[in-house]
Amino acid sequence: MTINLKNFWYIIAESHELSKDSVISRQVCDEWLVCYRSVEGKATVMRDRCLHRCGRLSEGTVTKGLLKCPYHGWAYDGQGKVVAIPSMGDAVPDNLKAHTYSTIEQDGYIYVRLIVGLDEIQPFAMEYYQKSGWKNVRLQNIFQNNLSNCVENFIDIPHTAFVHKGIFRSSKNELIAAKVLRSNGQVHVTYSNEKQNLGSFNWFLNPRGHLVTHTDSFFMPNVTFVSYSLQSKWQFVITSQSVPISSDQTRVYTELSFRFGMLTPLATWIVKRQAQKVIDQDIKILNQQMSVIKKYGDHFYNTPSDKIHTFVSEIIQSLQDNKDPRLLPDHEQEVTFRV
Numbered sequence: 001m002t003i004n005l006k007n008f009w010y011i012i013a014e015s016h017e018l019s020k021d022s023v024i025s026r027q028v029c030d031e032w033l034v035c036y037r038s039v040e041g042k043a044t045v046m047r048d049r050c051l052h053r054c055g056r057l058s059e060g061t062v063t064k065g066l067l068k069c070p071y072h073g074w075a076y077d078g079q080g081k082v083v084a085i086p087s088m089g090d091a092v093p094d095n096l097k098a099h100t101y102s103t104i105e106q107d108g109y110i111y112v113r114l115i116v117g118l119d120e121i122q123p124f125a126m127e128y129y130q131k132s133g134w135k136n137v138r139l140q141n142i143f144q145n146n147l148s149n150c151v152e153n154f155i156d157i158p159h160t161a162f163v164h165k166g167i168f169r170s171s172k173n174e175l176i177a178a179k180v181l182r183s184n185g186q187v188h189v190t191y192s193n194e195k196q197n198l199g200s201f202n203w204f205l206n207p208r209g210h211l212v213t214h215t216d217s218f219f220m221p222n223v224t225f226v227s228y229s230l231q232s233k234w235q236f237v238i239t240s241q242s243v244p245i246s247s248d249q250t251r252v253y254t255e256l257s258f259r260f261g262m263l264t265p266l267a268t269w270i271v272k273r274q275a276q277k278v279i280d281q282d283i284k285i286l287n288q289q290m291s292v293i294k295k296y297g298d299h300f301y302n303t304p305s306d307k308i309h310t311f312v313s314e315i316i317q318s319l320q321d322n323k324d325p326r327l328l329p330d331h332e333q334e335v336t337f338r339v
Contacts, residue, residue: 003324005029005147005316007117008221009124010243011109011253012045014138018110023067025058027245031114033101034058038078039065043110046080047099057098108138109253124223128237128257135264137256137272141279145286147222147244148316150252152309153282154224154240155189155216161339163281167274173338181332182311185220185325189308218312221319235259238275248290254279305337 012026012035024035025048032048034057046067048058055071062068066075066083075084082096102113107126128134143150153159161171177192194212213229226238237257242250256275260267302310315325 002322003117003319004115004322005221005244005319006114008121009104009111009113010222011241012103012112012243013043013110014140014253015105015108015110018043020065021062023058023060023062025056026251028112029114029244030246032056032058033112034067035110035112036062036067037065040078042078043103043105044078044080045101045103045110045112046076047101049098050074051082051096051098052085124219124239124241126239126255126257128259129255131257133264134257134259135268135271137268137275139254139256139272139276139279141252141254141283142245143250143252143283143286144248145250145290146248147242147250148313149286149289150242150250151218151222151224151240151316152312153286154238154242155187155218155226155308155312156305157191157339158305158337159285163285164278167281168278169339171339175336175338177334177336178305178308179332179334180307180311181330182315182328183330185315185328187218187308187311187315189216191215216308218315220315220325233259233261248294252279303337304335307333307335 006029010028012028012033013024018024018035018037020037020041022036026033026035033045034048035043035045038044046057048056050057050069050071052069052074053071055069057067057069057076060068060070065078068075073084073086074082076098077083080098080100082092082098085092102116104111104123106123107129109123111123129136157176160169165171175193179190181188191214194214215227217225219225222242222244224240228236230236235258239255239257241253243253245251254275256271258264258267258271300306311331314328318325318328
């Protein structure tokens with residue numbers, strides 16, 4: 001079976017963004033989408049195009065679960081069926097139905113799948129969402145760069161010492177070792193020898209300089225999962241779901257989950273503020289990267305630490321070529337680099 005980027009589930013909105021009378025416009029993999037809730041409260045996603053005269057349905061309104069086109073008032077129910085045509089009175093054809101997409105609402109997110117495909121592919125489970133003892137902060141940002149470059153950035157350690165200098169690491173010439181494994185459309189990285197290079201919050205997160213347990217993972221096609229274990233029971237996890245808007249634009253949903261014992265409730269505000277500051281820095285550098293790529297191409301020179309990135313880009317490229325990344329050969333490699 002052919003598999004590509006459109007076979008997967010992508011976040012189209014956070015659940016709280018979609019009320020019973022609101023309409024959300026989104027673009028995923030170049031598809032224009034409109035999202036609203038049916039009379040039963042279920043999220044409905046359709047192609048953002050009225051069947052009548054190609055009006056943008058996302059510019060319409062929702063009343064009692066019916067989406068009304070702003071052009072001539074055609075109304076669609078929660079299954080995408082046309083149930084009212086004002087100019088025709090009660091004489092509404094029974095076979096008019098807009099193009100709808102599969103949706104799942106899970107863990108406070110609404111997911112959409114553009115092409116029905118493999119049943120074993122499901123939305124990524126947010127393990128720490130609303131879990132006892134944990135706090136969650138969610139952020140949403142748009143990057144003017146493609147899916148692959150965004151994903152690679154989120155699991156790239158060397159850039160943090162420069163782009164996020166002082167906030168999240170500084171250049172200290174610390175030797176880091178990493179074991180990198182690609183298998184079954186996933187990339188997993190286990191780091192060793194990390195101690196005190198955690199930026200301005202090292203005094204809080206790891207004041208005694210204990211070894212940090214740090215792992216990064218990528219799950220095809222768009223999820224990165226970064227986990228830090230500090231001071232035995234303290235944990236900090238960053239889950240990013242990058243949704244391709246187009247070939248050079250990506251919407252990223254970031255969830256920061258943390259457990260700092262008694263300090264957990266107090267950390268929410270500062271985690272949110274600092275995380276957005278870090279993301280803003282990433283947005284700036286990635287937007288600059290894409291502007292250079294558009295002018296000169298994306299010919300990269302790779303260092304040992306970039307093995308992580310090449311594994312990820314090969315998986316995404318396979319999907320763009322309509323090939324199953326799970327058929328790529330398993331590959332494990334140890335690398336070292338300095339930060």
